[in-house]
Amino acid sequence: MxxxxxxxxxxxxxxxxxxxxxxxxxxxxxCEVARLKDDPxxxxxxDAQFIEAAxxxxxIITQYQKISDAAYDALCPDLKGVVAFGIGYNSCNVEYATxxxxxxxxxxxxxxxxxxxxVVALLMAEQRRLKSLIRxxxxxxxxxxxxxxxxxxxxxxxxxxLYGFGKIxxxxxxLVSGFGSPIIAFDPWVSQEAADKLGYGVKMVDFxxxxxxxxxxxxxxxxxxxxxxxxxxxxxxxxxxSAVFINTARGGLTVPEDLYEALTTGEIYGAAIDAYITxxxxxxxxxxxxxxxxxxxxxxxxxxxxxxxxxxxxxxECAVDLLNGKDPGTxxxxxxxxx
Numbered sequence: 097m098x099x100x101x102x103x104x105x106x107x108x109x110x111x112x113x114x115x116x117x118x119x120x121x122x123x124x125x126x127c128e129v130a131r132l133k134d135d136p137x138x139x140x141x142x143d144a145q146f147i148e149a150a151x152x153x154x155x156i157i158t159q160y161q162k163i164s165d166a167a168y169d170a171l172c173p174d175l176k177g178v179v180a181f182g183i184g185y186n187s188c189n190v191e192y193a194t195x196x197x198x199x200x201x202x203x204x205x206x207x208x209x210x211x212x213x214x215v216v217a218l219l220m221a222e223q224r225r226l227k228s229l230i231r232x233x234x235x236x237x238x239x240x241x242x243x244x245x246x247x248x249x250x251x252x253x254x255x256x257x258l259y260g261f262g263k264i265x266x267x268x269x270x271l272v273s274g275f276g277s278p279i280i281a282f283d284p285w286v287s288q289e290a291a292d293k294l295g296y297g298v299k300m301v302d303f304x305x306x307x308x309x310x311x312x313x314x315x316x317x318x319x320x321x322x323x324x325x326x327x328x329x330x331x332x333x334x335x336x337x338s339a340v341f342i343n344t345a346r347g348g349l350t351v352p353e354d355l356y357e358a359l360t361t362g363e364i365y366g367a368a369i370d371a372y373i374t375x376x377x378x379x380x381x382x383x384x385x386x387x388x389x390x391x392x393x394x395x396x397x398x399x400x401x402x403x404x405x406x407x408x409x410x411x412x413e414c415a416v417d418l419l420n421g422k423d424p425g426t427x428x429x430x431x432x433x434x435x
Contacts, residue, residue: 097124097126097127097128097154097155097419098127098128098129098130098152098153098154098155099120099127099128099129099130099153099154099155099156099157099415099419100130100131100132100150100153100155100156100157101113101116101129101130101131101132101157101181102131102132102136102146102150102156102157102158102159102161103132103133103134103135103136103137103158103159103160103161103187104134104159104160104181105134105135105136105159105160105375106134107159107181108131108134108181112404112408113131115408116129116408116411116412117129119408119409119412119413120412120415120416123412123413123416124416124419124420127416127419130153132146132149132150132161135160136160136161136162137161138162140166143164143166143167146161146167147166147167147170147171150167150171150175151170151171151174152174153171153174153175154174154175154176154177154419155175155176155177155178155179155415155418155419156171156175156177156178156179157178157179157181157411157415158178158179158180158181158187158188159180159181159182159187160187161187162187162189163178163187163188163189163193164189165189165192168189168192168193168195168196168198169196172196172197172198173197175196175198176198176199176418176419177198177199177200177201177415177418177419178193178198178199178200178201179200179201179202179203179411179414179415179418180200180201180202180203181203181407181411182202182203182206182207182398182407183202183203183204183207183318183398184202184318184319184345184346185200185202185318185428186318186319186320186346186348188200188428190428190429193429194429194431194432197432199418199427199429199432200427200428200429201414201418201424201426201427201428202426202428203407203410203411203414203426204263204426205263205406205410205426206398206403206406206407206410207397207398207399207400207403207406207407208263208264208267209267209403210397210398210399210400210403211264211267211344211397211398212264212267212268212270212271213271214344214370214393214396214397215264215268215314215342215344215397216268216271216272218342218344218368218370218391218393219256219272219312219314219340219342219368221368221391222312222340222342222366222368222391223248223251223254223312223340224245224248225244225245225248226391227388227391228244228245228388229241229244229245231244232244247338249311249338251275251276251277252275252276252277253277254277254311254312255277255278255279255280255309255310255311255312256272256275256277256278256279256280256310256311256312256314257279257280257281257282257306257307257309257310257311257312257313257314258279258280258281258282258283258298258306258313258314258316259281259282259303259306259313259314259315259316259317259349260281260282260283260315260316260317260318260345261281261282261283261286261291261298261300261316262283262316262317264316265281265283265314265316266294266296268314268316269281269294269296269298270294270296273296273297278297278299279296279297279298279299280298280299280300280301280305280306280309280310281298281299281300281301281306282300282301282302282303282305282306283300283317286300287300288300303326304334307331307334307335308334308335308336310335310336310339311336311338311339311340312339312340312342313335313339313340313341313342314342314343314344315327315342315343315344315345315346315349316344316345317345317349318345318346319345319346319348319349323349324348324349325348325349325350325351326349326350327341327343327349327350327351327354327355328350328351328354329351329354329357329358331354332354332355332357332358332363332364333358333363335358335363335364336364336365337362337363337364337365338364338365339364339365340364340365340366340367340368341355341358341364341366341367341368342367342368342369343367343368343369343370343371344370344371344397345371346371347369347371347372347373347374347375347381348373352372352373352379352380352381352384353380355367355384356380356383356384356387359384359387359389359390360387365389366389366390366391367384367389367390367391368390368391368392368393369384369385369390369391369392369393370392370393370394370395370396370397371395371397372384372385372395375394375395376394377392414426
C-alpha cells in the first residue's frame with residue numbers, strides 16, 4: 097500500500113512529515129509513505145508531471161493540488177482514495193472521483209475551537225477598530241483616539257450573522273452568545289428546531305435577511321459550485337453600509353472585484369479576511385489586503401500546536417481507514433459506500 101502527500105504549500109515540513117509517517121506506521125507498518133514537491137502542479141503540462149510522480153499511489157493526500165479528470169483516468173484503478181488535508185475539499189474534484197469509484201474524505205474536526213476563536217478575535221478587533229487605534233498610536237497620537245474609530249455601536253446592539261451553521265459556526269455562536277448580541281444564521285440544511293436545541297438563541301433566516309440585518313457576517317460554508325462567488329455585487333449592495341465581512345472559510349465565496357468595490361465605495365464598512373483565492377494574495381486580492389479598512393491574517397485560523405498534532409493524526413487515520421476498506425466517517429461521496 098502507498099500513501100502520497102502532495103501540495104501543502106509550506107504547511108508540512110520535514111519534521112512534521114516524519115511524525116505523519118510514524119502515525120501511519122503505527123496503524124499500518126507495511127505502508128509506504130512518500131511526498132511530492134510542496135507546490136501544486138497547476139498547468140496541463142505540469143499536471144502530466146504530477147500524474148507521472150503519483151503513479152502507483154493508493155491514497156493521495158492533498159491540500160492545494162487539484163486532482164484533474166486526466167489524473168483520475170491515469171491513476172485508477174490503483175488510486176482508491178483522496179484525502180483533503182483539512183476541512184476544504186474543493187481540490188479533490190469529487191464529482192469525477194465518484195465516477196471513477198475513488199473515495200474522497202476530509203479532516204473536518206481538528207480545528208473547530210481554533211477557527212471559532214480566530215473568528216471571534218477578528219470580530220472583536222473590527223468592533224473595537226484595533227487596526228485604526230494601533231495606527232493612531234504609531235503616528236504619535238494619544239488623546240482623542242475615539243475620533244479615529246467613531247462611530248462604534250455597543251456590541252450587544254449589533255447583529256452577528258453566520259453564513260453556514262456547521263460545527264465551526266456553532267462553536268462561534270457558543271462563544272459570542274455571552275456578548276448578548278442577536279445571532280442569526282443562514283444554512284439551508286439546518287432547521288430552526290435544530291438551532292434551538294443548542295440553546296444559543298440563534299435565529300435561522302434566509303440569505304437576503306442575513307445580508308440585510310447583519311452588522312457582522314462570518315463565512316462558514318464549504319466552497320461548492322452552487323455558492324462560488326455568492327458574495328458578489330448584488331450581495332454587498334444588500335448589506336448595511338456599516339457591515340463588516342469576515343471570511344475564514346474560502347476566498348472563492350467572494351467575487352474579489354466586487355468586494356474591492358464594496359470596500360472602496362462605502363457599500364460596507366470593512367472586512368477581516370483569513371482566506372483568499374490566491375495565497376499569498378495577488379492582483380485585486382492584494383489590493384484588498386492593502387486597504388485601510390481590511391484586516392488580513394495569513395490563513396492561520398486553523399492553527400494551534402494542539403490542532404496541528406490532531407490534523408496529522410486524523411489525516412493518517414483517515415488514509416489508513418480507506419486503505420482498509422473502512423469508511424472513516426468523513427467521506428464526502430458517501431454514495432460509494434452504499435454501492
